[in-house]
Amino acid sequence: MTKAAEFFHLFFTEDMVSNICKHTNSYANEHIISGSHKSYTQSDGSWKDTTPEEINRLMALLIYFGLVKVGVNTDRYWSTKSLYYGLWARSIMSRIRFRALMALLHVVDPAAENPDDKLRKVESFIDHFKSRCLALYQPRQQLAIDERMVKSRHRSGIRQYIKDKPTKWGIKLWVLADSSNGYTIDFNVYIGKAAGRDVSVHGLGYDVVVHLMQNFFNQGYHLYIDNFYTSTVLVKYLFQQGVPTTGTIRENSRGFPANMKDGSQWSKAANVERGSMRWERDPPVLALQWLDNKVVSMLTTIENANDSIQVKRKTKTAGVWSTKVVQQPKAIATYNKYMNAVDRSDQILATNNVLRKCMRWWKTLFFHLIDIAVVNSFILFREHQAQFPDNEDLHRTADYSLAHFREEIVRNICGFPEYCEEPPVSTTPISKKVDPEAFKSVHMPVFTEEKKNCVVCYKESKVQRQVYSTCSAPMCRGKHMHVTKERNCFQVFHSREYHNP
Numbered sequence: 001m002t003k004a005a006e007f008f009h010l011f012f013t014e015d016m017v018s019n020i021c022k023h024t025n026s027y028a029n030e031h032i033i034s035g036s037h038k039s040y041t042q043s044d045g046s047w048k049d050t051t052p053e054e055i056n057r058l059m060a061l062l063i064y065f066g067l068v069k070v071g072v073n074t075d076r077y078w079s080t081k082s083l084y085y086g087l088w089a090r091s092i093m094s095r096i097r098f099r100a101l102m103a104l105l106h107v108v109d110p111a112a113e114n115p116d117d118k119l120r121k122v123e124s125f126i127d128h129f130k131s132r133c134l135a136l137y138q139p140r141q142q143l144a145i146d147e148r149m150v151k152s153r154h155r156s157g158i159r160q161y162i163k164d165k166p167t168k169w170g171i172k173l174w175v176l177a178d179s180s181n182g183y184t185i186d187f188n189v190y191i192g193k194a195a196g197r198d199v200s201v202h203g204l205g206y207d208v209v210v211h212l213m214q215n216f217f218n219q220g221y222h223l224y225i226d227n228f229y230t231s232t233v234l235v236k237y238l239f240q241q242g243v244p245t246t247g248t249i250r251e252n253s254r255g256f257p258a259n260m261k262d263g264s265q266w267s268k269a270a271n272v273e274r275g276s277m278r279w280e281r282d283p284p285v286l287a288l289q290w291l292d293n294k295v296v297s298m299l300t301t302i303e304n305a306n307d308s309i310q311v312k313r314k315t316k317t318a319g320v321w322s323t324k325v326v327q328q329p330k331a332i333a334t335y336n337k338y339m340n341a342v343d344r345s346d347q348i349l350a351t352n353n354v355l356r357k358c359m360r361w362w363k364t365l366f367f368h369l370i371d372i373a374v375v376n377s378f379i380l381f382r383e384h385q386a387q388f389p390d391n392e393d394l395h396r397t398a399d400y401s402l403a404h405f406r407e408e409i410v411r412n413i414c415g416f417p418e419y420c421e422e423p424p425v426s427t428t429p430i431s432k433k434v435d436p437e438a439f440k441s442v443h444m445p446v447f448t449e450e451k452k453n454c455v456v457c458y459k460e461s462k463v464q465r466q467v468y469s470t471c472s473a474p475m476c477r478g479k480h481m482h483v484t485k486e487r488n489c490f491q492v493f494h495s496r497e498y499h500n501p
Contacts, residue, residue: 004405007381011132011373017052025049038102039453039464043478050101054093058101058260059370060413061092063406072357074098091424092414107366118158119193121362129369130186133376134215141301142179143216143421144224145209146342147172149188150368154361158191161453166346171365175345176260177213179224179338182345183379185371186212189365205229211227216275218242222225222302224339230299231255232285239284246300246335249287256297257287261307263295274313277325279305290329303331305394341460350374378405444472445483445490452480455488456498 001007028047031037070076071085077089089095106121113120149167152159160172172190177183188211200207207230213221223238230247232255238245240322251261257280266272274292279288284301292313307330314326332465353371358364385394396404411418451466458464469483470476471490481489492498 001385002391003412004377004381005406007377007384008020008373010136011129011377012056012370014052014134016128017055017118019125020055020105021052022052022484023106024055024101024111024177027102027110027223028100030110031104032122033086037100037103038466040096040103043167045248045452047104056413057092060107060410061089061098062356062367062370063374064089064092064358066352066354066409067403067406067410074356075223085271086423088312088414088416088424090426091230092410093418096477102363103269105366118156119189119362121318122365123366126189126365126369129373133184133372134186136380137183137185137376139178139183139185139216140180141220142224142338142341142485143185143213144339144341145174145212145229146226146339146343147228148175148346149173150364151355152361152364153357154359154364156361158189160190160192171361171368173382174208174212177341179341179347182341182348183376184345186215188212190415202231202233206231206237206348209234213238213241213243214255216243218457222246224335227253232282232299235295235299235301236283244300244302246298246302246331248335248495249297249299251295251297256299257282260287260289260297263289267291267295273313274324275328277305277308277327279327281305286331288329288331290332292326292328296332298329298331298335300331300335303329304332305329305331307331307472309333347374348402352406368468374406375402377402378402381405390439442473443476443494445469446472452478454481454489455489456481456492 024048028037028040028050030293032041032045032047038045040047065074065077068077068087070087075085075095076088078095079085079087089098093101097174107125108121108344110122117123119126146166147162149160149165149170149172151167152170158171159169161169162172173187174190176186178185188208205228208295209223209225210211213223218241223243223245225245225247227250228250230245230249231253235245235247249256251263260266260278260280266278274291277288277290279286281287284307286299286300286303288298290296290298308327309330310325311328311333312323315322323400348370349371355364355365355371358367358369381394385396388394410416419440447468448470449468451468452470454465454467465482467480467482469490470478471494479493481493483490
């Protein structure tokens with residue numbers, strides 16, 4: 001493997017893309033037969049089945065949207081105005097087809113959805129995707145678990161709010177990531193408290209960590225977590241499973257040493273200065289507290305209380321700022337180094353992401369999976385480069401970045417050259433001027449049993465008004481239009497000015 005798209009398709013495999021095609025076609029035909037989404041059909045009223053190639057081009061187009069931003073309205077990507085004419089969206093897919101696929105996209109079998117499952121629209125697809133993330137990469141020793149917010153303002157029972165996150169509203173994921181590079185190893189979607197899922201007596205944080213780490217027990221991994229998850233019971237259990245752990249903890253947590261729960265009073269004592277530390281051991285757990293700007297409490301089964309490093313801190317004395325060197329426990333220094341894996345992964349994912357506003361919340365998750373696939377495949381590409389330094393096909397420029405990798409994915413899927421002097425070619429044939437002589441045929445209004453949108457109303461105002469009236473002439477077949485005293489679209493449609501403005 002030497003191309004970016006080949007690494008990307010390790011996550012969106014051929015089988016997964018084929019299943020998207022199958023389920024999308026099933027969902028589309030079901031809705032079209034029921035009478036909805038008529039505007040996305042062919043001239044004969046049928047749905048044009050999508051193909052794996054088209055779904056790949058759809059994902060390439062979404063990645064392209066993340067690279068080239070022209071505003072909220074996606075119609076600008078297909079605009080023929082001078083400022084937008086050089087955009088390549090029209091060479092990837094037509095605007096109408098893009099709208100049709102986005103409206104009728106489905107990634108699970110619509111006939112097998114369980115109405116009681118909040119994740120029914122995407123769960124089986126996510127499970128398959130997560131299995132790829134786990135199977136394709138062997139993490140390094142340091143791992144971290146934290147929350148990730150996928151930005152969304154949709155209205156559903158799974159939308160969450162976290163005030164301390166840069167993205168405060170959205171879909172919350174519990175994420176296991178590699179601290180060395182931000183690779184997303186595994187994740188679970190939080191669907192709320194009242195979701196019919198059991199929580200053990202040890203609490204939600206305990207269950208989240210144990211579930212995400214169960215594939216990594218007794219393999220020598222170290223885990224870093226924050227105070228939402230950390231408890232004495234969890235840290236001891238993980239140690240028994242061969243996973244030494246370090247995590248910050250709240251003083252009032254059950255199992256935290258009782259004589260260390262007075263952190264605020266301890267920090268105000270006369271003999272306690274910035275950089276002071278106290279600790280207590282309950283084998284194999286070490287509980288320690290360190291005074292920085294405030295008291296930091298921590299549990300660890302990795303570090304000991306004797307190792308420390310020197311760090312610089314700014315202090316203000318008599319209105320004058322100065323730098324002071326204080327002692328910092330090595331446990332805290334190591335925690336600060338490795339705990340930011342998920343935040344680091346979030347920052348990488350936010351760069352040129354494909355996330356877009358949409359009415360269906362599960363599509364937000366689908367967009368996020370594309371971003372995870374791009375970032376994880378980029379990390380695998382870099383690992384492959386390091387493993388085969390003599391392979392010239394893997395060589396890239398010195399400034400090759402994730403953005404360049406995204407560009408390469410789009411080019412590989414769509415067959416575009418890296419450099420091009422010619423303007424983009426449209427996938428939609430350019431409409432020709434109507435021959436005025438064509439209107440010498442007999443055009444008579446007739447009425448059908450099938451109701452369709454008036455083509456004139458839709459062209460002028462994008463309003464869907466369905467009528468039974470159409471035209472008898474062969475060249476007008478399939479075109480419905482109003483024939484009433486109040487709205488004579490039949491006359492407008494058959495004017496030369498309408499077709500040759």
